[in-house]
Amino acid sequence: xxxxxxxxxxFLFVFSGAFAQxxxxxxxxxxxxxxxxxxxxxxxxxxxxxxxxxxxxxxLDAGTLHAGIEKAVQNQVFKVSSESVLKEYIxxxxxxxAHLDHLSGLIINSTEDAxxxxxxxxxxLDVLKKNYFNWKSWxxxxxxxxxxxxxxxRYTVLSPANEISIxxxxxxxxxFPLSHGNSxxxxxxxxxxxxxxxxxxxxxxxxxxxKSTYLSQLWQxxxxxxxxxxxxxxxxxxxxxNEQPDNQLYGHLTPNWLMHELTALSKLTxxxxxxxxxxxxxxIKPAGTNEAVIKKQLRESNTLKLKLIFPExxxxxxx
Numbered sequence: 001x002x003x004x005x006x007x008x009x010x011f012l013f014v015f016s017g018a019f020a021q022x023x024x025x026x027x028x029x030x031x032x033x034x035x036x037x038x039x040x041x042x043x044x045x046x047x048x049x050x051x052x053x054x055x056x057x058x059x060l061d062a063g064t065l066h067a068g069i070e071k072a073v074q075n076q077v078f079k080v081s082s083e084s085v086l087k088e089y090i091x092x093x094x095x096x097x098a099h100l101d102h103l104s105g106l107i108i109n110s111t112e113d114a115x116x117x118x119x120x121x122x123x124x125l126d127v128l129k130k131n132y133f134n135w136k137s138w139x140x141x142x143x144x145x146x147x148x149x150x151x152x153x154r155y156t157v158l159s160p161a162n163e164i165s166i167x168x169x170x171x172x173x174x175x176f177p178l179s180h181g182n183s184x185x186x187x188x189x190x191x192x193x194x195x196x197x198x199x200x201x202x203x204x205x206x207x208x209x210x211k212s213t214y215l216s217q218l219w220q221x222x223x224x225x226x227x228x229x230x231x232x233x234x235x236x237x238x239x240x241x242n243e244q245p246d247n248q249l250y251g252h253l254t255p256n257w258l259m260h261e262l263t264a265l266s267k268l269t270x271x272x273x274x275x276x277x278x279x280x281x282x283x284i285k286p287a288g289t290n291e292a293v294i295k296k297q298l299r300e301s302n303t304l305k306l307k308l309i310f311p312e313x314x315x316x317x318x319x
Contacts, residue, residue: 002031020288025052026232026277027198027319028049028050028052028191028198029050029052030048030049030280030311030317031047031048031057031060031068031072031078031314031315031316031317031318032046032047032062032200032311032313032315032317033046033065033067033071033313034067034068034313035313036268036283036284036285036286037237037239037283037286038101038285038286038287039285039286040136040286041064041104042064043064043065043313044063044068044102044105045064045102045282046059046060046062046064047059047200047282048062049191049200051193051279052193056168056170056171057065057089058087058090058091058092058094058166058169060094061102061103061202062093062094062095062097062104062105063100063102063103063104064104064105064177064313065071065105065106065108066086066105066108067081067313068105069086070082071313072085072314072316073314075315075316077314083112084269086109086113087114088114088123090115090116090136091166091168091169091190092117092119092166092169093106093116093119093153094119094126094166095118095119095120095124096124096201097180097184097185097186097188097202097203098132100129102202102203103128103132104310106118106135106140107132107133110133110138110139110152110153111141111165112232113153115151115152115154115156116154117167118142119156120155120235121164121177121185121187122157125157128142128155128189129142129146129257133153133180134146138205139316141153147230158173158187159175161175163192165240172194173190174192174221175187175188175189176189176214176217177214177222178202178215178218179251180203180205180229180251180274181205181210181250181318182233182250182318184250184251185203186201186202187202188202188204188218190222195230196231196232197225197232197310198233198314199235199236199272201218201234201235201236202235202237203237203239203251203252203254204236204237204253205250205253207261208261209246215264218266219265219268219274222265223232223269226232226267226273231277232319233277233279233309234272234277235279235280235282236253236279236280237252237253237280237282237283238252238253238298239253240252240254241293241297242254242256243293244270251284254297255297255298258302259303260281262304263264263304263307266304274305274306275308276306276307276317277307279306279308280309280310280311280317281295281298281308281310295310313319
């Protein structure tokens with residue numbers, strides 16, 4: 001009887017081990033097309049994101065397109081032509097705000113692009129309609145605004161807190177407003193692929209300086225995803241080193257302010273929940289030695305044990 005019991009126990013042990021859930025692999029792939037906050041017009045904020053195993057990309061901001069796609073093709077990230085990436089792989093644009101370093105690539109490349117949607121909050125789309133696609137700054141290649149509207153692009157308004165599907169991608173997005181200096185509105189995009197998420201923030205200043213609660217509200221919303229390990233990573237800006245005066249941040253973050261904000265998030269999630277969380281640092285302004293100083297200051301202040309990532313143009317990231 002004892003031998004039979006042991007045999008059954010051994011069988012169940014082996015059987016359960018064979019079918020035990022293995023750690024999941026990457027859920028998202030990200031291809032940075034531009035990573036700087038100025039002054040190099042060939043390398044401005046733009047990040048392609050797709051579900052792992054597909055080439056159905058969304059473009060999170062679009063400061064640089066062509067130069068970044070060319071770099072990714074050279075790096076063998078893409079096995080097709082840059083024209084195919086632009087026209088076929090990029091299924092939609094999500095624009096956080098209407099500053100040129102976040103959408104000039106979209107405008108310049110628009111005449112060569114294929115039909116697709118542009119997702120943004122209403123204020124951002126209004127600037128596109130009135131200031132860019134208006135037959136004065138550029139032909140109106142969208143479906144609204146000054147006539148004739150050529151309807152290559154279709155404007156889709158993103159409303160805060162409502163998750164919507166992004167067509168032709170299998171992804172969904174929930175949008176959160178951000179403050180980017182002088183009450184100017186930016187946005188964060190919480191992208192979902194199945195049960196997993198990636199968070200992208202456009203330009204933002206710290207709540208205390210902006211006299212805002214937008215980041216606090218965002219941390220409240222994503223803290224359960226951090227605790228459950230469903231948030232695979234976040235992309236957030238650090239534009240200036242710590243030496244930049246608070247009254248000259250212009251709606252941006254420094255290493256100290258980033259860590260201040262992520263410490264606020266850690267107070268919601270528990271002290272160790274952010275340990276190892278991938279944090280991609282975007283929008284560094286490369287004046288002088290800023291880049292090296294910012295990287296050093298971030299590493300030295302990383303008491304939360306974040307996995308700091310400094311993206312390179314045209315180099316694949318997986319989450």
